[in-house]
Amino acid sequence: MTRSNDGTLDRRVVVAELLRDPGDLMVVTGLGAATYDAGAAGDRPLNFYLWGAMGGAAMIGLGIALAQPKKRVLVVTGDGEQLMGMGALATIAAAGAENLAVAVLDNGRFGETGSQFSHTGLGADLAAVASACGWRTVVTARDMDEVASLRQRLRRENMFAVLRISAEEKPRHLPPRDGAYLADRFRRALGVVTE
Numbered sequence: 097m098t099r100s101n102d103g104t105l106d107r108r109v110v111v112a113e114l115l116r117d118p119g120d121l122m123v124v125t126g127l128g129a130a131t132y133d134a135g136a137a138g139d140r141p142l143n144f145y146l147w148g149a150m151g152g153a154a155m156i157g158l159g160i161a162l163a164q165p166k167k168r169v170l171v172v173t174g175d176g177e178q179l180m181g182m183g184a185l186a187t188i189a190a191a192g193a194e195n196l197a198v199a200v201l202d203n204g205r206f207g208e209t210g211s212q213f214s215h216t217g218l219g220a221d222l223a224a225v226a227s228a229c230g231w232r233t234v235v236t237a238r239d240m241d242e243v244a245s246l247r248q249r250l251r252r253e254n255m256f257a258v259l260r261i262s263a264e265e266k267p268r269h270l271p272p273r274d275g276a277y278l279a280d281r282f283r284r285a286l287g288v289v290t291e
Contacts, residue, residue, distance in 0.1 A: 103260035105243065107201050110259050111172060112137045113243050114199060114250065121251060122160060122286075126153035126173025130201055134172055135271030141285035147273055151180030154198050158188050161196035164286065168195050168251050175202040175258075178222060185256070189230030197250040198226075203263040226256040236260065 111133035115123065123143045125131040130153075131145040144160070146153050157171035178184075178200050188196065200222055227234045233255035237243050246257055272278055283289055 102238070103203055103262050105238070105240065105259060105261045106264070106266075107203070107259075107261040108133050108136060108266050109240070110201065110243050110261060113240070114170070114172065114247055116247065118142070120167060122164065122167055122169045122282075124153055124157040124160065124169065124171045126150075126171070126177035128174060128177070129266070130172045130174055130177070131271065132266070132269045133201075136269035139271045141281045143271070144282045145271055145273075145278060147275065150177055151184075153177055154181055154184040154188060157196055157198065158184070158191055158193055161193040162191065165193075165195055167286075169193075169197070170250055171196070171198045173198070173200055175200055175204065175222060179220070182225065185226050185231070186229040189226070192254070194254045197253060197255045197257070199246070199250060199257045199259060201261050202258050203261045223256070223258045231256045234258075 107129060111130070115134060115137040118140065120142065123134055125134045125143065125145050127146050127148060127150055131147065134143055135145065144156070146156065153171050153173040157169050161169040188198070202222060223234045223236045233253055235246060235255060236258045237246055238260045243259060249255060250257060
């Protein structure tokens with residue numbers, strides 16, 4: 097099997113660009129790097145960090161998008177996490193939630209377990225999988241000009257984007273980790289408070 101990773105983008109810079117001026121954008125992050133980078137870009141009540149539930153970020157994003165159809169949801173996750181939730185790609189495409197976008201930081205590695213090659217590092221193409229699952233808009237970005245043009249599109253369109261990042265590790269930035277606290281502050285930010 098051929099091992100490849102053509103990604104050169106700095107993931108922390110990519111996420112900072114995607115989340116610049118977020119307004120009322122709801123952001124769901126997959127565990128690991130996506131969470132660290134979203135937190136580094138600016139912790140806020142409308143960021144919902146997943147510290148576990150590997151493979152669940154896109155489906156949690158879908159649930160939020162369906163529950164809040166007038167608000168935009170962006171899922172930011174990694175290739176390893178999305179590979180664990182491959183079936184979500186077909187479910188989300190079938191659901192047709194126009195207010196949901198998924199951005200996958202693809203370095204071809206399982207970063208949280210030692211940087212072993214992931215399936216995308218061994219030839220799997222998440223963009224092609226998403227397209228085959230029925231996503232109408234699928235984009236792969238390899239440079240910062242493409243990332244910059246995606247920032248607004250991810251806030252307007254139902255789309256699946258793969259961002260080809262470098263496998264270089266970054267220092268961890270740990271946003272809040274208390275699940276009950278995160279869920280409560282997210283609900284309060286949405287005005288959905290249960291006492």
